[in-house]
Amino acid sequence: MDGPGEEVLLSGNAAIARACVESGVTLVTGYPGTPITPVIEILQNGKTELKAQWAINEKVAMDIAAGHSWAGLRTLVTMKMSGLNVAADTVLSVAASGTVGGLVIYVGDDPNVYYGMVEQDSRYYALLSSAPMLVPANPQELLDFTKRAFELSERIGGPVFLRSTTVLSYTFSKVTLGEIRRMRQKAGVVFDADRFTKVGSLRCLQQHRAALSRVESAGELTDDLNELTITGTPIGVIASSLAWDYLCEVLDKQDLDLTRLKVSTANPIPGSKINQLLASVKKVLVLEELEPIIEGAVRAEAIRCDNRPEIFGKAEGMIPRVGDLSPDLIREALSKVLGEEFDACPGAGLPDHIGEMEVKRLLTFCAGCPHRSTYFALISAMEKMGLDPGRFPVTGDIGCTILGINEPFKICWTEVSMGNSIGLASGFLEAGMKKPVVAALGDGTFFHAGIPPIIDAVSAGRDLPIVILDNNWMSMTGYQENPGTRNGRGRRISIEDVLWGLGVRSVNVCNPYRLKKATRAFRRLLISEGVNVLIMRAPCVARKPPAYKVPVRINQKKCPGFDACERTCIEALACPALIRAGDRVLVEEADCMNCGLCAHYCPKGAISRRWFGVRRRKDGI
Ligand code: SF4
Ligand code: SF4
CATH class of the missing domain: 3.40.50.970 (Thiamin diphosphate (ThDP)-binding fold, Pyr/PP domains)
Structure with missing residues (x-):
């Protein structure tokens, strides 16, 4: 150290x-x-x-x-x-x-x-x-x-x-x-x-x-943390947090020595220093990100000032209330208040330029992610049962599992807060929505806030199918362990045991890569009565790739090509390992996890995985 x-x-x-x-x-x-x-x-x-x-x-x-x-x-x-x-x-x-x-x-x-x-x-x-x-x-x-x-x-x-x-x-x-x-x-x-x-x-x-x-x-x-500098200029600036650092950058670049106050305490707001600044200027620009909290205090103090300085900030729309600030934005606001043209800051206009270079990518699951297979199986089950996924809601939750909201699956309808999927689904049921209404959440979210709404659904006697996408870690935030993490540091708490203790009617565990079995499990879940839970369990591929070693290949003789295929595997699965090269569809071997979902999907049977010699771990971990 x-x-x-x-x-x-x-x-x-x-x-x-x-x-x-x-x-x-x-x-x-x-x-x-x-x-x-x-x-x-x-x-x-x-x-x-x-x-x-x-x-x-x-x-x-x-x-x-x-x-x-x-x-x-x-x-x-x-x-x-x-x-x-x-x-x-x-x-x-x-x-x-x-x-x-x-x-x-x-x-x-x-x-x-x-x-x-x-x-x-x-x-x-x-x-x-x-x-x-x-x-x-x-x-x-x-x-x-x-x-x-x-x-x-x-x-x-x-x-x-x-x-x-x-x-x-x-x-x-x-x-x-x-x-x-x-x-x-x-x-x-x-x-x-x-x-x-x-x-x-x-x-x-x-x-x-x-x-x-x-x-x-x-x-x-x-009080010493709130630094007031009075230089005698008729225009003053009050800034807080990052906006202060940006302001210093702009003042330095434009060689300005304005009266200024750095606010380092959001509570209490330094009223007496604000008063001193207000008494010495005619105009004040207030810089802070998000809500006009300091600005509100400055305006309240200004009303009591004899000289009544003019205040500029979010109220006039000069400083946005949405999004973050930047040196460029502060330079523009300062230029307006001072009525002077300023030189551009170094890097000004860069964000627009970067925007032009941006590659538009679908926000989707990683290649081989078990959640992709889970949602694929859920949609397959619904389609086989004649249930239009566009009419029967699946409430989603926080974490990687919510990526099911995006193309191509668009299966999750909502994302509100941790564990909310279950309560929201209960609300839909209480409103008389046609069943099934499904709640989907991850293992970390289940432990965080998913348990009380399950107890509520059980005690209220609702018919609520729940799918827990258990990938063993809290992947979205950096693979932290949760109490259910297998081979983790702490004592493991079994999700199944917790669920049985909560009084749910059934708990089933399924490997999402076994697509036929998974689809059948979803069909049973969707017609079940009471609160029933299906745990789709396979580890996050970013932490532990699936144990399927045999590479997946596309037989180009069988594949009619991107334009001729009615709905290509790229469009249907959005797996980042499936790529288009002209009219050909290829598997990017370096990214492919050999999960087999595309082979299961391909309507032409053009994608295959040789099962001979495949090694699978027994517990899926
Ligand atoms: S789904 Fe099959 S046929 Fe269609 S593009 Fe993919 S590999 Fe080719
Ligand atoms: S097997 Fe297919 S779906 Fe699975 S990771 Fe490879 S390309 Fe993607």
């Missing part, structure tokens, strides 16, 4: 991992999701005594973190923005109760939705829970602010949010390392019903007052 004072190239996430070590944190927990996943992975792979663990979901992670903090030790809990919604119940309660050991909640937002899900601004959670929030602007600040957040948490006795974004968490830059603090190992919890329970409204009201006063104290203790 590099020593204090050394400069190293770190990503934002690596800087946070380092800060945990430097801060003497004893536990880092969370649930994977872009952009925060690497923090725990870096710590798990590093040489440190610190415990870094994934929890079953974000709420459980937050519960564990709260317990660790109340036992007096330092802990960081991490989740993506949508995970914060899952953890919110505990987050708000713990923010009211307060903490003992330092507790930092690292949340990653995703402006511009680089990785899917709602474009959410988690800064609102700091306001909602009356907890301070620090918003760093670069990897060095991610390290420094994380350490500061632990100190602040212990000074005020409450949790502190640390908010980053996808671009910031994955940005690399030089970071100066600090001293490593020794961990405090001795744990102990005191009985304190006034803080650790919510029994009685008086206690709750007192906790609310205490939380508000903690935010006020945090404002005083972190």
Whole structure:
């Protein structure tokens, strides 16, 4: 491990991992999701005594973190923005109760939705829970602010949010390392019903007052992080997080020395520094990604100012509320406010140019992915039963399994939140939709939030066929293990055993590559009564390729060619290993996993796999 004072190239996430070590944190927990996943992975792979663990979901992670903090030790809990919604119940309660050991909640937002899900601004959670929030602007600040957040948490006795974004968490830059603090190992919890329970409204009201006063104290203790520079210019700029770094780049390039305020605390927003800036300028541009939270505070302060400066930001549409910001966008906005033409920033116009070079590819499963075979079998079963997949909904869920929503399958109809597929299907049934309504989810999602809605469906006596696409890992977020992972690090929990315990009527396990059997299994599932579950089990090919060794080949004499084939294997399966070369269809051997789906599909029998000598693993793993 590099020593204090050394400069190293770190990503934002690596800087946070380092800060945990430097801060003497004893536990880092969370649930994977872009952009925060690497923090725990870096710590798990590093040489440190610190415990870094994934929890079953974000709420459980937050519960564990709260317990660790109340036992007096330092802990960081991490989740993506949508995970914060899952953890919110505990987050708000713990923010009211307060903490003992330092507790930092690292949340990653995703402006511009680089990785899917709602474009959410988690800064609102700091306001909602009356907890301070620090918003760093670069990897060095991610390290420094994380350490500061632990100190602040212990000074005020409450949790502190640390908010980053996808671009910031994955940005690399030089970071100066600090001293490593020794961990405090001795744990102990005191009985304190006034803080650790919510029994009685008086206690709750007192906790609310205490939380508000903690935010006020945090404002005083972190005021130095909000940097105000008054240069006497009639135009000022207020910027926060990455927008601040972009602003510095633009000011440097245009050789401007404007009055400016860097806002590093989203809660509390530094009202007095905003006031000082407003009093010294005629116009103010406010720069922040997503919601106009700081802008709202600036406008509220401006009303009380004698000079009433003009405010520019999202309200006039000058700064977008959707998507992320860029130096180019800030340069344009600044140019409008100043009424001056600016030189283009280096790299200006590059995104458009890159857009022209973009190769349009279908967002689909990897070559040989077992989920492709699963959906193929489900559609085959529906067609054989005369059920139009366009009329009978299959509710989808979060993870790789949702790629069934895209061409060519278009079998999943919905994607809302973790475990939602089952509740949504129940809602469709309660609305009187024609059966079957199928719910489809992955193994990780089943453990995360799929169990309560199954209990609900069983106890309500619904007829709900459920398919669990069990590929052994949480592949979408980087192949993390879940409690059902076979040959994993922890004690394995059998999905079948859990399902039997929940009272479902039947549980069947099927290998998705055995297409005839899989189709028959789906036919039985689709006519079943009660809650029945079909587990389609085969490992993620990106982690463990199928054990089929015999190569799949296309007999060009039998294949009439791309144009003459009524529906080619490329169109029907969208397997990336099937490629077109002129009118010929070929198998890209380097990518092909020999799963055999295309051989099963080809109506001309042009694709074959010699079964002689094929080795198959018994358990499919
Ligand atoms: S489905 Fe068969 S016949 Fe059609 S393009 Fe593919 S290999 Fe050729
Ligand atoms: S066997 Fe066919 S469907 Fe399977 S990976 Fe190879 S080309 Fe794709």
